[in-house]
Amino acid sequence: MSRTESFAGEALQVVRGTRSGVAIAVAIHSTARGPAIGGCRIKPYPSWRDGVDDALRLSAAMTTKCALAGLPYGGGKTVAALPAEGLDPARRPDLIADIAEAIAALGGRYRTGPDIGSTSQDMADIHRLAHGWAFCRPEEQGGSGTSSAATARGVLAALRAGVAPRSVAGLRVGVLGFGSVGRLICESLLEQGADVVVTDVDSGLRPVAEQLGATWTEADLVREPLDVLVPAATGGLLTVESAAGCGASLIVGPANNQLVAEEVAMVLRDRGITWIPDVVASAGGIIHAVGREALGMDEAAANAKIDAIADTTAAVLSLARERGLTTVRAARELAPPA
Ligand SMILES: NC(=O)c1ccc[n+]([C@@H]2O[C@H](COP(=O)([O-])OP(=O)(O)OC[C@H]3O[C@@H](n4cnc5c(N)ncnc54)[C@H](O)[C@@H]3O)[C@@H](O)[C@H]2O)c1
Structure with missing residues (x-):
């Protein structure tokens, strides 16, 4: 007997970037504790559906990670599923603009940060284009830097x-x-x-x-x-x-x-x-990013909260x-x- 798998998350947005043509999935697993948060993964996948599956899995893990770390956030994730051959570096600004547009459309229910394939500088660009919904911009640009x-x-x-x-x-x-x-x-x-x-x-x-x-x-x-x-x-x-x-x-x-x-x-x-x-x-990276940028912690307080992972x-x-x-x-x- 086959059973229909129920959707355990809150929302899933999949768009084909209008500039880059890349499939971008933003999964929001939970906002029960606060806005969903989770990094932006940019990498090749065998198919865009694998990218969506990864976004769903990783967003669920982020909910547990935030809850265990005592953070007032839920779990989310962005995955930009590149084709197997990757992306022409000249098209990267188009992709970042598409990702920012997808995140901006969620109006702050989801905030992003760096992950495999994305950098602090990408976060600065997303922050600028998506009305502030990105953590870990370089310190000289007002963020908490790399995590x-x-x-x-x-x-x-x-x-x-x-x-x-x-x-x-x-x-x-x-x-x-x-x-x-x-x-x-x-x-x-x-x-x-x-x-x-x-x-x-x-x-x-x-x-x-x-x-x-x-x-x-x-x-x-x-x-x-x-x-x-x-x-x-x-x-x-x-x-x-x-x-x-x-x-x-x-x-x-x-x-x-x-x-x-x-x-x-x-x-x-x-x-x-x-x-x-x-x-x-x-959880250290996320604790530091939201601690420094959103929860008013100084470096010592953020480090103490990271050490509490022990x-x-x-x-x-x-x-x-x-x-x-x-x-x-x-x-x-x-x-x-x-
Ligand atoms: N950077 C963070 O703050 C952070 C936060 C939470 C989780 N993580 C996770 O931790 C891991 C490492 O993060 P990072 O920022 O150091 O990434 P990174 O991309 O800088 O380093 C990953 C390294 O793994 C190597 N690698 C890839 N596949 C491999 C394989 N099959 N066998 C051996 N080596 C392989 C790569 O060559 C690279 O040197 C990632 O899974 C990331 O999602 C990172």
């Missing part, structure tokens, strides 16, 4: 809570993805005395990683014996198969939607692998342990209802 350092800070808080009472010193940590967040996490872990192994699809990053003191590997880090695996590339890293062969004791990282399906969390739990949900660990992590892990739940389920139970 990478805040995201890395939050992941490190979650990691410390995950390994407690041990310290980070001496742990073998694998960082998968040496981009803006992954690199900052590496730097900090090395400073704290961890033994860090790094991989990235972009092998041009190898000299930079090695200069920091990390070990570069081409091996599949998911299968490596590690104390901690840090997924810092794209989502969808953990499948039932990869979880079954995972060699890490703890998984915690910034990548959004790390599990391809919730059943993967059960495989990890049953294998005794602790997975800190990305909705908990990756408390949320500890609460999620202890609830999961006490009740034998997956950490996904525990995080959902701890999230105040939207």
Whole structure:
């Protein structure tokens, strides 16, 4: 018997950009706690429908992320689904204008920020064209700047809570993805005395990683014996198969939607692998952006709220342990209802 899947979100707007021709999806999962917020992802997809699915999934995760972080916002997401061959760089201003138009049409129910494929400068352009509905403009243009350092800070808080009472010193940590967040996490872990192994699809990053003191590997880090695996590339890293062969004791990282399906969390739990949900660990960036730009926090207050991710992590892990739940389920139970 087939069942019709019900729409769990609040609104979904899909437009074909009049200037760029690119399909742009803006998903609003919830505005129950406040305006929906979520980054703007610009990347190639096999089909525009995959982009829409990604926007729906990511917007739902943003609702939980905001609720767990105690922010007065709901979840949303923008996805500009580029064709497989990407976008001619000369057309990028057209695409940004189309994205801004799509966001402006929602009248403030949804606010955006940078994500894969978009930058702080794009946010400045969207902010200007969409009547202010974008976070993380460059600091010199009045925004809170890139969110990478805040995201890395939050992941490190979650990691410390995950390994407690041990310290980070001496742990073998694998960082998968040496981009803006992954690199900052590496730097900090090395400073704290961890033994860090790094991989990235972009092998041009190898000299930079090695200069920091990390070990570069081409091996599949998911299968490596590690104390901690840090997924810092794209989502969808953990499948039932990869979880079954995972060699890490703890998984915690910034990548959004790390599990391809919730059943993967059960495989990890049953294998005794602790997975800190990305909705908990990756909230530092959003906390910093809205804290500084909308909630009147100074840098110290925003950092204190980011560091409190350690408390949320500890609460999620202890609830999961006490009740034998997956950490996904525990995080959902701890999230105040939207
Ligand atoms: N930047 C933020 O503030 C922030 C906030 C929340 C979540 N995140 C998420 O964290 C992740 C990292 O963010 P970022 O800003 O560092 O992105 P980034 O684009 O700067 O870095 C990602 C890195 O991953 C590498 N990569 C891609 N696919 C890979 C693969 N299959 N194997 C190995 N390496 C691969 C890329 O080459 C790149 O170096 C993303 O999933 C992002 O959505 C970022």
